[in-house]
Amino acid sequence: xxxxxxxIFDFGLLSVLLLFATVLRAKSKxxxxxxxxxxLLAGSIGLLIRFLFNRYLGVTLIDTEMGTSYVYHLLNIxxxxxxxxxxxxFKALIRAKIKxxxxxxxxxxxxxxxxxxxxxxxxxxxxxxxxxxxxxxxxFMMAWGFTLxxxxxxxxxxxxxxxxxxxxxxxxxxxxxxxxxxxxCLIGVPIIHWGIRKGLTSYVKDPEEIKGLSGIVKxxxxxxxxxxxxxxxxDSFTLQLALCGLxxxxxxxxxxxxxxxxxxxxxxxxxxxxxxxxxxxxLIGIMVRSAIDRLKVGHIVDPGLQTRISGTCIDLxxxxxxxxxxLAVVKEYAIPLLLISSIGGIVTLLVTMWLAKxxxxxxxxxxxxxxxxxxxxxxxxxxxxxxxxxxxxxxxxAIHYALGMWLAMAFMAPIIIIENLAIGGRHYLTLLAFxxxxxxxxxxxxxxxxxxxxxxxxxxxxxxxxxxx
Numbered sequence: 001x002x003x004x005x006x007x008i009f010d011f012g013l014l015s016v017l018l019l020f021a022t023v024l025r026a027k028s029k030x031x032x033x034x035x036x037x038x039x040l041l042a043g044s045i046g047l048l049i050r051f052l053f054n055r056y057l058g059v060t061l062i063d064t065e066m067g068t069s070y071v072y073h074l075l076n077i078x079x080x081x082x083x084x085x086x087x088x089x090f091k092a093l094i095r096a097k098i099k100x101x102x103x104x105x106x107x108x109x110x111x112x113x114x115x116x117x118x119x120x121x122x123x124x125x126x127x128x129x130x131x132x133x134x135x136x137x138x139x140f141m142m143a144w145g146f147t148l149x150x151x152x153x154x155x156x157x158x159x160x161x162x163x164x165x166x167x168x169x170x171x172x173x174x175x176x177x178x179x180x181x182x183x184x185c186l187i188g189v190p191i192i193h194w195g196i197r198k199g200l201t202s203y204v205k206d207p208e209e210i211k212g213l214s215g216i217v218k219x220x221x222x223x224x225x226x227x228x229x230x231x232x233x234x235d236s237f238t239l240q241l242a243l244c245g246l247x248x249x250x251x252x253x254x255x256x257x258x259x260x261x262x263x264x265x266x267x268x269x270x271x272x273x274x275x276x277x278x279x280x281x282x283l284i285g286i287m288v289r290s291a292i293d294r295l296k297v298g299h300i301v302d303p304g305l306q307t308r309i310s311g312t313c314i315d316l317x318x319x320x321x322x323x324x325x326x327l328a329v330v331k332e333y334a335i336p337l338l339l340i341s342s343i344g345g346i347v348t349l350l351v352t353m354w355l356a357k358x359x360x361x362x363x364x365x366x367x368x369x370x371x372x373x374x375x376x377x378x379x380x381x382x383x384x385x386x387x388x389x390x391x392x393x394x395x396x397x398a399i400h401y402a403l404g405m406w407l408a409m410a411f412m413a414p415i416i417i418i419e420n421l422a423i424g425g426r427h428y429l430t431l432l433a434f435x436x437x438x439x440x441x442x443x444x445x446x447x448x449x450x451x452x453x454x455x456x457x458x459x460x461x462x463x464x465x466x467x468x469x
Contacts, residue, residue, distance in 0.1 A: 010062050010070065014319050017042035026216050036185050037384055039315040043178075043322025050323055067324030068154055068170055071317050072277075075151030078313035079278045080247040081306045083285020084240075100396055103359045103450045104367065105404030108147075109411040110441040111375050114351065115143035115344055116415060117434040122340050124427055131336060135166045136422040136430075138336060141176045142344045149378035150177025150321035152278055159274050164423045171329040175337060178322050183345040184377030188385045191349075192369060200365040201389045225304030240305040247288050251281040276416075314378065348375055358452055359445055363395040370397045411441065 021042035025031045031041070046061075053059045116139075123139030137160055145153035153173030160166035195201050227236045255273055262270035273280075292298050330337065349372065356368035366389055373382030386397055414437055421430040445451040 006063070006066065010066065010320075013046070013061060014042075014316055014323070017046045017319055017323070018315065021045065022216070034185065034189060037181075037318070037381060039318035040181050040185060040322065043319040046319065046323035047325055051327060062320065062324055064171075064324050064326055067320050068158070068174070071151050071174070071321045071324075072155050072158070074313040074317040074320070075149075075155060076248055076251070076278050076281045077244055078151075078310045078317065079281045080244040080251075080285050081240075081310035081313070083247065083282050084243055084289050084301055085303045085306045085310070098400065099450055100360060100362075100367070101400040101404040102407060102448065103404070103445065104371065104400050105407030106441065106444055106448075106450070107355060107359060107371060108375070108401075108404065109408040109415075110438065111348060111351065111371075112143055112147045112408075112412075113415055113434065113438045113441055115146060115348060115375075116140050116419070117431070117438050118344055118347055119143055119340050120422065120434060121431060122343060123336065124431060126336055126339075127427075134336060135160075135164075135169070136425075136427055137164070137166060137169075137419060138172060138333075139340055140419050140422070141169070141172050142340045145173055145176025145178075146180040146183070146341075146344060146348065146376050147374070148177075149180070149318070150174045151317045153177045154321065155274075155278060156276065159276065160423075162274065163270070168326075168329050168332075171326045172333065172337075174321050174325055175330055175333075176341060178325055179337065179341040179345075180376045181318070181322075181381065183341075183348070184373050184381045184385070187345070187349060188369065188373050188376070188381075189388075191372070192385065192388050195365050195369070195389065202363055202366060202395060204389050223304060224308050225302045225306075228300050228302050236302060237305055239300065240302060240309060243288070243301065244306075244309060247281060247285045250288070251277055251284050254284065255280060318378070345376065348372070359450060361452060363397055366390050366395040366397040367400070370401055374401070 018038060021038040025036075025038055025041065050061045053061050119139030119142035120136070121139070123134060123136065127134050127136065141153055141157060144156050150173065153176055154170045155173070157166065157169030157171070157173030159169075161169040166172075192201075196204055199205070225236070225240075229236045229239050255277055258273060259270055289298075289301070292301060352368055352372045352375070356364040360367050366386060369389060370382045370386040373385035375382075382401075383398065386395075390397065415434075418430055418433045418437065421433065
């Protein structure tokens with residue numbers, strides 16, 4: 001009997017890398033000062049080991065095709081867990097005048113649109129000069145990789161491979177996602193130190209306070225979750241994971257049905273939907289969570305355990321996504337990758353710091369560092385940076401980000417539609433459409449009364465109702 005060990009070996013290798021990175025951070029003061037997430041460190045070490053094994057021993061650690069499948073599925077499962085974590089506060093969004101959340105949501109979609117515009121503009125310039133064979137949507141992958149991370153970018157790149165013939169689209173998405181992490185960590189940490197020295201932070205007043213972050217909790221260990229079932233009947237973690245499996249299966253059935261329906265009627269390009277399964281998983285997850293609450297059985301869902309599932313998937317996904325980066329593709333597209341990511345990273349940083357004083361009235365630095373980390377890495381990276389300057393999440397930055405993302409998602413559809421124009425060869429129309437949409441999003445701050453004159457970074461909450469901002 002032949003046993004399939006590939007999956008177990010790959011999981012074991014990723015586990016060893018994460019353990020090694022955890023020990024390295026716990027023991028190395030230098031690594032602690034860098035505040036690099038363990039998953040990013042593990043992936044970087046794994047990429048080096050994979051390169052050495054392949055070059056000198058002819059052995060490939062974690063097949064690229066299998067690795068991208070791991071990234072794809074781990075991403076989707078993490079979104080299922082995120083959707084189950086808590087019910088959507090529709091009443092809170094309607095009743096509360098949450099200016100900070102609204103402004104944050106507009107900021108996220110505005111910056112994503114601006115990144116898309118910049119990336120596509122540079123790609124179009126390269127197509128008309130030194131890289132005539134460059135796929136037009138190449139530049140868009142910078143925005144997907146920076147804003148949504150390597151998993152989502154690889155997923156979207158794979159969809160473009162199937163639907164539009166974007167050669168190496170999946171690999172390009174992975175690379176841009178990894179480059180985004182570099183911007184998030186290597187630039188975000190010095191910005192934090194600068195902000196603390198300048199007195200811009202609310203809760204940390206001395207850089208010495210953030211030293212020694214080993215990543216290991218020794219005392220006052222927080223609870224990972226609570227039991228919602230009797231263990232003799234079914235383990236609670238099993239139930240939480242089964243709910244994620246239900247959502248993922250429903251999403252697969254939905255997408256598969258759409259693809260089969262389109263193919264039966266000769267509709268082309270529908271395969272691209274496979275790149276947006278994570279979004280469909282999130283929507284179905286929201287509906288499942290809403291149904292559970294309506295049936296008055298919401299007590300069976302434990303937010304703590306769902307957060308652990310999501311966090312585990314993201315850690316494994318990030319590690320794997322970096323390990324399997326195809327260096328041959330990096331070499332082939334080195335100039336476009338470095339040019340687009342560098343200009344995109346600089347613009348993201350400068351615009352974020354410029355906007356922070358104008359669109360938020362309090363805790364501008366905490367909000368700025370959270371959004372910058374998210375716009376170059378993932379929400380996990382953004383929260384990690386925020387935790388450095390706001391260890392107990394006392395500022396409204398995190399909760400306003402969560403509320404604002406639903407507004408950002410509502411404005412996402414036009415961006416996807418505009419990107420499809422480039423596939424059809426209407427490049428300059430695409431560039432113009434992105435410019436117009438970027439200007440429209442920017443004007444919403446003034447139209448909604450959210451734009452304020454330039455002000456210094458402040459940690460002062462409105463005294464009348466701190467929850468109302």
